[in-house]
Amino acid sequence: MSLSRKTLDGFYQKGGVRLALMLPVLLVFFAALPLFSKAGPLQFLSFICVVVVAVIWKKWEPLKTVEEDPRTVTEIKESDIQHIIAEPVDDDDIEDAESYSTDKAQRSFDSELDNRTEFFKTVLPVWQNHVVSVKEKTETAVIQLIESFSSLVGQFDAAGFSSKIGESSSEQHQSTMHLLDLCRDDLQPLIEQLEKMLNSKSEMLEAIGGLAASTADLKDMAHSVGVIAAQTNLLAINASIEAARAGIHGRGFAVVAGEVRRLSQISAETGNTISVRVNEISVVVKETLRAAQKANADDRAVLLKSGNVVKDVLGHVQDLGQAAETMRQQGEVIRNDVENLIVTLQYQDRVSQMLAVLDRDIGKLITTYEDNLAFPDKDQWMKELETYYTMDDQHFNHAQTRPPSKDSGQGESEITFF
Secondary structure (H helix, E strand, C coil): CCCCHHHHHHHHHCCHHHHHHCHHHHHHHHHHHHHHHCCCHHHHHHHHHHHHHHHHHHHHHHHHHHHHCCCCHHHHHHHHHHHHHCCCCCHHHHHHHHHHHHHHHHHHHHHHHHHHHHHHHHHHHHHHHHHHHHHHHHHHHHHHHHHHHHHHHHHHHHCCCCCCCCHHHHHHHHHHHHHHHHHHHHHHHHHHHHHHHHHHHHHHHHHHHHHHHHHHHHHHHHHHHHHHHHHHHHHHHHHHHHHHHHHHHHHHHHHHHHHHHHHHHHHHHHHHHHHHHHHHHHHHHHHHHHHHHHHHHHHHHHHHHHHHHHHHHHHHHHHHHHHHHHHHHHHHHHHHHHHHHHHHCCHHHHHHHHHHHHHHHHHHHHHHHHCCCCCCCHHHHHHHHHCCCCCHHHHHHHCCCCCCCCCCCCCCCCCCCC
C-alpha cells in the first residue's frame, strides 16, 4: 500500500475515516429495512434500537479513541503517517511528503513575515507621528515662553532695571536721583527761613514789650510832672501871701510869684495832657502787644506745622530715592532670573535634536520595510545612528551608561541653540 502523506492528510481532513467507521451502522440500517414491510410494534421498536445504538456508538467512539491514545492530534497524525510510510514506499511518495512539509513550513513563515511586516508598517508610522507631534508642540510652547520672557526682559530694560545700564539709561537714573537731591536742597533752606521768621517774630514781640514798658515810664514821668506843678503852685501861693504882707517892698516878688504860679498851672495842665496821651498810647501799645503775641503764636504754629510738613516731605523724598534704588536693584535681580530662565528653556533644543534623530531612524526603518530592502548589520545600523548624535547625553544613552552628575566635569555639547 503506497499512500503519500499529503493524500492521507487530505483524506483525514475530509472525514474519510469517520465515513469508513459509519459503514457498519449503514449496513445494519439497510439490513433492517425489510422489516418495515410489515409495520408493527416489533418493527418500530427494532428501528428505534438501531438509531439509538448508532447515536451512542458515534458519541462513544471519539472519547474512546482519546482515552486509549492520549496523544495530540498532531502526534497521532505523525505516528499514523510514520506507521503507514514505514511500509515499502517508492521515491515519488518520499519527495511528495518532503515537498508538502517544505511548502507548509514556507507558508507558515510567509504568513508570520507578512503579519510582522503589516505590524511594523502600521505601528512605526504612528510612533513617528507621535514623535513629530511632541517635537512640534514642545517647540511651539517653548518658543512662545521664550518670546514672552524676552518681552519681559525688554520691559525691564526700558524701565532701567538692568545691570548693564546704557548711557541713556544711566543718564535717566542720574537725572532722577539729581531731581530728588534738588528737592531736598530747595526744601532745606525753606525750613531755615521759616525758623528765621519765627526768631524775627520773637524779636518784634520783645520790642513791643519794651515799648509798653517805656509808656509805663512816661506815665510815671507825667505823674511826677503833675506833682511838681502842684507843689510849685503851692509854693507860688505862699510866695504871694508873703509878698502881700511885705507891702510895697514885696510887689516885685509878688509878680514873680504870680508868674511862677501861672507856669505851675501850665505845667500841671501839660502833665495832665501828657498823662492822658501816655494812657492812650499805653492802651494802644497793649492792644498791639496782645495782637502781636496772638499773631506770633499763630505764625509760630503755622510755621512749625509747615516746617514739619517740609521735613516730612524731605523724609518722603529720601525714602522715595531709597525705594527707587531698591526697586532698581530688585528689578535687576528679576531681569537676571528671567534671562537665566530663557537659557534654561533652551532644553527644548536638546529635546528637539534627540527627537529629530529618533524620527529619522524610525523613517529609515519604515523605508527599509516598505521597499523590502535587506536589513543591514545591527552594528552597522548603530554606528550610522551614532554619527547623527550632537550631544554627550545621546552618546551616553547609546552606550547604555549612566550620565555623569552635574558636579563632574563634562565637555561642552555641540549644540546650536536657537
